Amino acid sequence: MKITRDILFISLFTITLFSLNLFAQDYNRWKLPEGAKLRIGKGIVHDIKYTPDGERVAVATSIGIWIYDARTHEELALLTGHTSWVTAIDFPADGRFLASGSFDGTVRLWDINTGKQIAVFAGHRSSVRSIAVSPNGKTLASSAWETLILWDIETGKQLKRHTKYDGVNMGQRIKNFFNRFLQGRRVKYANDTNPNVIDTLAFSPDGKTFVSGHWDGVVRIWDGETGERLSTIRDHKRNHIKSLAFSPDGKTFVSGAWVHNIQLHTFENDKYQARPIHSVSFPSNLKFSPNGILLFGTGQLIDNDTTGQKNFVHVWKVDTGRLMTSAPTPDDIRMIALAFSPNGDTILTCSWDGTFHSWDPVTLKHAIFTTGHVRVGDTLQFSPDGKILNTVVRKDKLWFFDTVTGVQISAPKEKTYSTNQKPTSSDRKISAEINKDRTAISIIDVATGTEISHITGHKDIIWRYSFSPDREMLATTSKDMTIRLWEVPTGKELLTIPAYSRWPTAITFSPDGKILAGGGVYDQNINRSSVIRVWEVPSGKVLKTLPGHIEGIKALRFSNDGKTLASSGDGTILLWDWEKISQSTR
Numbered sequence: 001m002k003i004t005r006d007i008l009f010i011s012l013f014t015i016t017l018f019s020l021n022l023f024a025q026d027y028n029r030w031k032l033p034e035g036a037k038l039r040i041g042k043g044i045v046h047d048i049k050y051t052p053d054g055e056r057v058a059v060a061t062s063i064g065i066w067i068y069d070a071r072t073h074e075e076l077a078l079l080t081g082h083t084s085w086v087t088a089i090d091f092p093a094d095g096r097f098l099a100s101g102s103f104d105g106t107v108r109l110w111d112i113n114t115g116k117q118i119a120v121f122a123g124h125r126s127s128v129r130s131i132a133v134s135p136n137g138k139t140l141a142s143s144a145w146e147t148l149i150l151w152d153i154e155t156g157k158q159l160k161r162h163t164k165y166d167g168v169n170m171g172q173r174i175k176n177f178f179n180r181f182l183q184g185r186r187v188k189y190a191n192d193t194n195p196n197v198i199d200t201l202a203f204s205p206d207g208k209t210f211v212s213g214h215w216d217g218v219v220r221i222w223d224g225e226t227g228e229r230l231s232t233i234r235d236h237k238r239n240h241i242k243s244l245a246f247s248p249d250g251k252t253f254v255s256g257a258w259v260h261n262i263q264l265h266t267f268e269n270d271k272y273q274a275r276p277i278h279s280v281s282f283p284s285n286l287k288f289s290p291n292g293i294l295l296f297g298t299g300q301l302i303d304n305d306t307t308g309q310k311n312f313v314h315v316w317k318v319d320t321g322r323l324m325t326s327a328p329t330p331d332d333i334r335m336i337a338l339a340f341s342p343n344g345d346t347i348l349t350c351s352w353d354g355t356f357h358s359w360d361p362v363t364l365k366h367a368i369f370t371t372g373h374v375r376v377g378d379t380l381q382f383s384p385d386g387k388i389l390n391t392v393v394r395k396d397k398l399w400f401f402d403t404v405t406g407v408q409i410s411a412p413k414e415k416t417y418s419t420n421q422k423p424t425s426s427d428r429k430i431s432a433e434i435n436k437d438r439t440a441i442s443i444i445d446v447a448t449g450t451e452i453s454h455i456t457g458h459k460d461i462i463w464r465y466s467f468s469p470d471r472e473m474l475a476t477t478s479k480d481m482t483i484r485l486w487e488v489p490t491g492k493e494l495l496t497i498p499a500y501s502r503w504p505t506a507i508t509f510s511p512d513g514k515i516l517a518g519g520g521v522y523d524q525n526i527n528r529s530s531v532i533r534v535w536e537v538p539s540g541k542v543l544k545t546l547p548g549h550i551e552g553i554k555a556l557r558f559s560n561d562g563k564t565l566a567s568s569g570d571g572t573i574l575l576w577d578w579e580k581i582s583q584s585t586r
Helices: 002-029 170-182 578-583
Strands: 036-040 045-050 056-061 065-069 075-079 086-090 098-102 106-111 116-122 128-133 139-144 147-152 158-162 198-203 209-214 219-223 229-233 241-246 252-257 261-268 271-276 281-288 294-300 311-317 323-328 335-340 347-351 356-359 366-370 388-393 397-402 430-434 441-445 451-455 462-467 473-478 482-487 493-498 506-509 515-523 528-536 542-546 553-558 564-569 572-577
Touching: 002 036, 045 347, 056 086, 086 128, 098 128, 098 139, 106 128, 139 198, 139 209, 198 241, 209 241, 209 252, 229 271, 241 281, 252 281, 252 294, 261 281, 281 335, 294 335, 311 335, 388 572, 430 462, 441 473, 462 506, 473 506, 473 515, 482 515, 506 553, 506 564, 515 542, 515 553, 515 564, 528 553, 528 564, 542 578, 564 578, 572 578
Parallel strands: 045 086, 045 335, 128 198
Antiparallel strands: 036 572, 045 056, 056 065, 065 075, 086 098, 098 106, 106 116, 128 139, 139 147, 147 158, 198 209, 209 219, 219 229, 241 252, 252 261, 261 271, 281 294, 294 311, 311 323, 335 347, 347 356, 356 366, 388 397, 430 441, 441 451, 462 473, 473 482, 482 493, 506 515, 515 528, 528 542, 553 564, 564 572
16 A cells, blocks of 8 residues: 555656646746747846845846746746836845836836736836836836936835936037937937936945936936935046946945946045946946955956957956956857845856856856847748748857747758748849848849849838749838838839838748738837738738737748748747637638
8 A cells, every 4th residue: 555655656746847847848838929829039138136035036138027946047937017128127125026127118016926017107208227226125216318216116106306417408408309309219229329328226235325327427326215416426537337336335336337447436434435446348247245345247358368258257356456357258258137146156147148157256167047038130940841940149150949849959960941041042043132222122033143123112221021932022121111012023013011110120921922921010009119910912901910029020931831920029039820810810
């Protein structure tokens, strides 16, 4: 009887482990948009923070906030609700909630145990670039472009709002306005001309003050309860401030300016006295160790002639300002974010290729924490059987993914399909070439090199084009907010489809040529230029709208059997079950 019970226990334990493993791998299907069957990639990373107890890690990305187990590295949850990229996150000292800021102009509070959204603070008119929560969790500072707001967390009311700072005259303000206006509705794409833009915020450990770093190199110090300005520090001399951090005892804070200038500011005689420390190029992600003895950060070495590496993790001695050691980053890739575990035994970084590394703060030895936050490229291609999808990342580097699990795999041993993504391949009878000013397209006979037809008609630059399978039609997307269909032999325009957006940068035909899909189309119902719209060819009838991506569609591609549509955008690839979606359009 005992043996039977033991066997039953072992069986149940095995099944449980298997189920947990399946659940852990199923994050590729968490919170998918309707019609999508799989997500490849986890979004582009902007910020990372440990929970105050050190048990979990929160990661702000282009699709939401991922929560990881700090010890097992397992994906625990994906918090969604922001309608654009999550740019910054922070916790109060007791970790009772998570705060996040986004390009959608809102600040939100979350319960990371339940994944539920607690509150929304809507007061910014542009993209939130940085946030900081007071250690006691009573106030929160957020910056969006040049606006700084201090919020009462309990009521959600604005305690103080700043939009004007000293040193900016009316002429500069008018120039800033027109720069933003000429760039379109989304302020986040405006030129970096406004000296008062705030890129970074930090609260002191006692919560009495917080600091803001501005593009003109000015650090401003504010009262943490009222939001009144206390003082101004001008030690960086109009050098874009990228990073701010307080020491654990609150007596010192560090500011890093983007070219190569790092200052330690120590509170003495009721004032902050600045002293420079050994600088590096493009210093960022500056963080004090929990004991305050060391300072860590990322950046490039000035006059680096020895290793050939450009990007490093750096360690400074705080009392002397001396650069103690610099360790090259894996594959010489720039680091996006850095976080210190509360107990001080681990540094966590995320690199430009979406890989997280954990570092020993003493030896600077590192190991992979997790992967998947890839920056997918603007090309997609299925293998003939549809089981593999590839995309180009990091210039010409080709990555392959299993379309059933979404897991990155090594390159196939055999050349199972062409990796040439361009529709100008010389093995085709005709090709297309956009002219230098991107206002016209020439259709070329590849065999003879002669021009078959010359396509003109767009009123602004042409982004992308795609041939129909029979090569009789060409679809184009343009900044003139249209997608157009052309007859290849004659160059005659067959159809104009309004995209309602300047960024329809993806287009593709289905394998039978009866369907055209375009990405980067504007939808007023969700106020986003990131939807995929599918039309019937040649009538132009709208068949379906797929609002799955949060930002920027880069590429679209149908599988050879026409059952799956792949889309690339916001740092992820979505696989859509077109077979099921098309049934709902009939």
